[in-house]
Amino acid sequence: MRLSNLFFTTLRDDPAEAEMPSHRLLLRAGYVRQLGSGIYSLLPLGFRVNKRVEQIIREEMDRIGCQEMEMPVVHPADVWRASGRYDAIGPELGRFKDRNGRDMVLAMTHEEVVGLLLADIVRSYRQLPMMVYHFQTKWRDEPRARGGLIRVREFVMKDAYSIDRDEAGLDASYWAQHGAYVRIFERLGLDTIAVSSDVGMMGGSQAHEFMVLNPAGEDVLVLCEACGYAANRQIAIVPKPDSVPEAALPLEEVATPGTTTIASLAAFLGVGADRTAKAAFFMTGDGRLVTAIVRGDYDVNETKLVNAIQATGGMRPATIEEIKAAGMEPGYGSPIGAHDTLVVVDDLVARSANLVAGANREGFHYRNVNHGRDFTADIVTDLTNAQAGDRCPNCGEPVTLRNGIEVGNIFKLGTKYSDAAGATYLGEDGVAHKIVMGSYGIGVGRNVACIVEAHHDDKGIVWPAEVAPYAAHLVSIGSARDPKVDEAAERIHAFSIASGREILWERHRDC
């Protein structure tokens, strides 16, 4: 390719909207251009890198016997209704009507379609196991796009699906994908950590996320250097301190003006935050007000909360009006005297005596609040976020917290989608069995961005050779004085094309 013909331009200055190195550099070097929030065009350079990343993924998928195919971007809504996700997923699912008024969906992923294909194609245990994958554009109307290519609304994803007879087969497929992922990220030049993760909207029994450590990462990872324990904080369960046994003291109301935060409350009363109970309020998509109680020195882990209450349609912070309607006072709130709310209490609070909690009256708290006596929980469970220095659940050493970007994930789905599609196979025993599925995703563009994050210096991007858009940058100078320069450059250029690994030729004609 001649540089003079390349469809791109470079920018001398950093675009004002770009903050992360990958965003800045991909814009400045002419790899991508933004069309809207979270929507990008890949210019030829960016597209070439994308294709090389795809090719690496393709080779490793093919290596484990995963078969490439392609599924549609637009699905009839009924397909998603059948699995329950049409209603379970909030506004991030793109919905529209076709010309005949039929509800349609812009696919976020393809479990439903695979399920339907299985119902059509799989008859006998003799066909299993199988794995399929495709590269396809996904639309996810994220609440907020950010970080250039890191979190976008439209993106190409490699999603693979394993199709097995049973759990044992799924386990084998799962670890085959795991191995492929390790090879893929190694070839991409990405240092990844596989962490145990929440199954989220996918449903299922086990999942890992492949994470790249990055300060701008949206996930918090709980890591143990001593034993290698690694989990997403969303699901990490770490031991909490033992509560000191003490006799319950009489409930006592105390004036605490202007103490709407735990820090100010603890300072005002001269007690540690660990002697307080914190209330957080949420409204579920199915209209339930949830009051979550954790000790004051911990934060509510919303993933654990959502899972504990089995919220459908998501969960959002409750409004002040909603909290008051249940008889509670924001800033001074507690379940004491509350009504019409689901109370979920962290296990540490449940076994801690004589805490300070809100009196549901502005400017007042209670001392000596005790679970079971002063309020009751609908659910008691682990509700807190792991904190730096907490003990590793595996070996007891202190854990560290790091931010990470999810570059890939693997899920054991189970039978949810095959059930929804009515997909079964006949076993050796001659009776119908459920098909067991797994799903495995890698965001191509996000990986490109992460490669830049990991491979750049103060002068620009330094691509790992395997993903570089061109094998080399040839600069020919002096052709005005000696035509042999052009001849030699032409020859090298032509050879690069013939060899299948093209170079970028920059011809300085004026010297």
Added chain:
RNA sequence: CGGGGAGUAGCGUAGCCUGGUAACGCACGUGCUUUGGGAGCACGAGAUCGCGGGUUCGAGUCCCGCCUCCCCGACCA
């Protein structure tokens, strides 16, 4: 959706407070010169100042409404 910030030429910005029909750097075009390390000089093209409305003789500047984008949070495979 909550908090913060920003929309002026392709990119980065100034001008806005103290209304008088747009400026600077880079990039771009032409010419000349130069050239063993991302050239210099000269000339030049390029902007309905995010959109709509209002105030005013006059609005990039003041007022109202809206849209878009970025950052933090919420949220998120």
